[in-house]
Amino acid sequence: MNINKVEEGIFKVLMKASTLLVLVSLFLIIYSILQKGLPSLSWAMITQTPKGGFFLGKGGGILNAIVGSLYLAGGSTILGLLISLPVALYLNVYRTKTSRFADFTRLCLDVLWGIPSIVYGAFGFAIMLLIGLKASLLAGIFTLTLMVIPIMVRAMDEVIMTVPKGLIDASYSLGATKIETSIKVVSKQVLPGILTAVLISFGRSIGDAASVLFTSGFTDRIPTSLMQPAANLPLAIFFQLSTPIPEVQDRAYASALVLTVIILLISILSRIATKKFTKHKSLV
Amino acid sequence: MKGLTYFSITLLFLILIGLIYKSVPILKETSFGNLFFSTEWQPLKMKFGLLPFIISTLYVTIVAVVISVPLCLLSAIYLSEYADKRVIAFVNPLIDILAGIPSVIFGIWGIIEVVPLVRDYIAPAFGITSSGYTILTGGIVLSIMIFPIIIHVLLEVFETIPEDLKSASLSVGATKWQTVKLVILRKAAPGVISAIVLGLSRAFGETLAVLMVVGNVIMIPISPLDPGYPITALIANNYGEMMSIPLYDSALMLASLILFVIVLIFNFISRRILKNIERKIA
Numbered sequence: 053m054n055i056n057k058v059e060e061g062i063f064k065v066l067m068k069a070s071t072l073l074v075l076v077s078l079f080l081i082i083y084s085i086l087q088k089g090l091p092s093l094s095w096a097m098i099t100q101t102p103k104g105g106f107f108l109g110k111g112g113g114i115l116n117a118i119v120g121s122l123y124l125a126g127g128s129t130i131l132g133l134l135i136s137l138p139v140a141l142y143l144n145v146y147r148t149k150t151s152r153f154a155d156f157t158r159l160c161l162d163v164l165w166g167i168p169s170i171v172y173g174a175f176g177f178a179i180m181l182l183i184g185l186k187a188s189l190l191a192g193i194f195t196l197t198l199m200v201i202p203i204m205v206r207a208m209d210e211v212i213m214t215v216p217k218g219l220i221d222a223s224y225s226l227g228a229t230k231i232e233t234s235i236k237v238v239s240k241q242v243l244p245g246i247l248t249a250v251l252i253s254f255g256r257s258i259g260d261a262a263s264v265l266f267t268s269g270f271t272d273r274i275p276t277s278l279m280q281p282a283a284n285l286p287l288a289i290f291f292q293l294s295t296p297i298p299e300v301q302d303r304a305y306a307s308a309l310v311l312t313v314i315i316l317l318i319s320i321l322s323r324i325a326t327k328k329f330t331k332h333k334s335l336v
Numbered sequence: 337m338k339g340l341t342y343f344s345i346t347l348l349f350l351i352l353i354g355l356i357y358k359s360v361p362i363l364k365e366t367s368f369g370n371l372f373f374s375t376e377w378q379p380l381k382m383k384f385g386l387l388p389f390i391i392s393t394l395y396v397t398i399v400a401v402v403i404s405v406p407l408c409l410l411s412a413i414y415l416s417e418y419a420d421k422r423v424i425a426f427v428n429p430l431i432d433i434l435a436g437i438p439s440v441i442f443g444i445w446g447i448i449e450v451v452p453l454v455r456d457y458i459a460p461a462f463g464i465t466s467s468g469y470t471i472l473t474g475g476i477v478l479s480i481m482i483f484p485i486i487i488h489v490l491l492e493v494f495e496t497i498p499e500d501l502k503s504a505s506l507s508v509g510a511t512k513w514q515t516v517k518l519v520i521l522r523k524a525a526p527g528v529i530s531a532i533v534l535g536l537s538r539a540f541g542e543t544l545a546v547l548m549v550v551g552n553v554i555m556i557p558i559s560p561l562d563p564g565y566p567i568t569a570l571i572a573n574n575y576g577e578m579m580s581i582p583l584y585d586s587a588l589m590l591a592s593l594i595l596f597v598i599v600l601i602f603n604f605i606s607r608r609i610l611k612n613i614e615r616k617i618a
Contacts (some may be wrong), residue, residue, distance in 0.1 A: 056514060060511060070410035074407065075430055084445055164344075168595055171599075175354050289440050293548070319433050
């Protein structure tokens with residue numbers, strides 16, 4: 053028996069085992085959230101705001117956190133898109149794809165992407181104090197927007213890079229200006245890609261707690277204006293879990309289940325969008 | 337468009353300058369040594385020793401990377417060289433999903449599954465009584481959190497290895513495994529390092545999941561079965577009270593600055609390496 057063959061065999065087993073372990077860990081996470089969360093999930097939990105003493109085991113639900121999360125994620129995604137789309141287009145249409153400036157911008161954005169969300173939280177908090185803003189939905193949205201800009205720009209950038217150069221040249225040769233080319237030709241080509249970027253950053257901002265910990269505040273009510281504090285799901289989970297009452301802890305698991313379901317839905321939607329995009333590309 | 341692009345670049349420097357500006361008061365007040373090499377954390381007595389937090393962060397990160405890297409490397413080699421297309425089509429989306437799961441969910445899972453595992457099985461096996469909230473627990477949870485980023489980068493790196501190189505190796509009689517070991521891994525080494533560094537920096541800055549399972553006891557952890565208190569948890573746990581005590585906010589901003597600078601350096605280096613690899617191929 054060849055020693056090399058034996059070695060290869062051993063490593064093949066190890067490799068398969070590792071891959072399996074990575075997958076099993078995913079299923080284990082989803083399974084334990086389901087198993088712990090389902091029994092305590094009730095209609096009241098997702099349709100009511102907390103009644104007095106919710107964190108002491110009395111009635112109510114987490115509607116404030118669900119709506120707050122949607123507001124925060126929705127607001128920051130819209131604001132992020134308004135900033136990111138022009139940047140992504142600028143990098144690709146106005147500058148040649150390989151310019152040093154574009155390279156440098158991409159590097160900065162990649163580095164920004166890697167910055168821990170707690171640092172965004174601390175920075176957002178410092179800015180908030182500087183301009184005299186209180187912890188509110190608005191401050192939370194601002195902080196989250198800063199966090200999602202690099203994610204969105206890079207996601208859209210990757211997609212716009214795949215637009216054939218011939219298409220852009222053709223648009224120019226028909227007399228279109230750069231701005232017309234950006235909006236009418238490039239944006240249309242990459243629409244599903246933009247959708248994916250939107251979904252990715254929506255998912256990121258709905259699940260992030262560290263960045264809004266200081267900035268969005270926390271409240272039992274659903275905010276009715278941008279200046280009011282807003283609750284969010286990760287923090288609601290965290291607070292419920294830190295009470296000593298088992299019943300409230302069970303609700304934390306149920307809230308985690310709600311968050312997981314939202315994230316999975318977003319994940320599936322962005323898969324579908326990406327699929328559409330690849331189909332689109334093959335037609336070009 | 338131009339303005340917004342410049343804004344997105346400036347953002348990086350704005351954050352850096354903002355954090356430095358806020359950290360200056362404490363740096364003026366206390367000596368460098370008192371901040372970085374002291375274990376005394378008593379904000380009321382103006383003692384802000386960051387050492388226990390720095391050590392905890394490093395410890396948890398190292399445990400996470402030690403667990404994660406071999407598993408990711410083996411999985412990535414399997415997926416890029418051995419697995420057939422159907423397996424890849426099945427595995428890739430699942431890894432993407434894993435990447436999208438929020439930190440707090442990992443934290444909850446850590447409390448449900450990993451804490452009891454450490455408390456009831458791992459610690460007793462070493463004859464130690466433990467609450468289960470330890471550095472090791474944090475490391476295990478983190479290691480799973482960084483699977484997606486490491487595997488993702490590794491797969492991209494392996495993809496850049498030219499097909500010719502593989503066929504050349506195979507045609508001189510090397511087995512598939514020898515090719516992987518002697519040609520692909522060697523060629524991919526810089527990329528592998530940057531994948532690890534990216535995972536490292538992700539683990540470094542992770543907040544909620546770690547905070548929930550490491551115990552948050554201010555001490556210098558010696559054994560992995562000791563509790564710890566990472567920098568991120570320090571910042572997150574104390575935001576409520578930091579405004580009422582002098583210099584407290586400055587100390588916490590300094591802690592953020594440390595995180596920022598370390599992650600910045602890690603990211604910068606690994607992105608540069610990856611960029612170079614890409615350029616060489618193109």
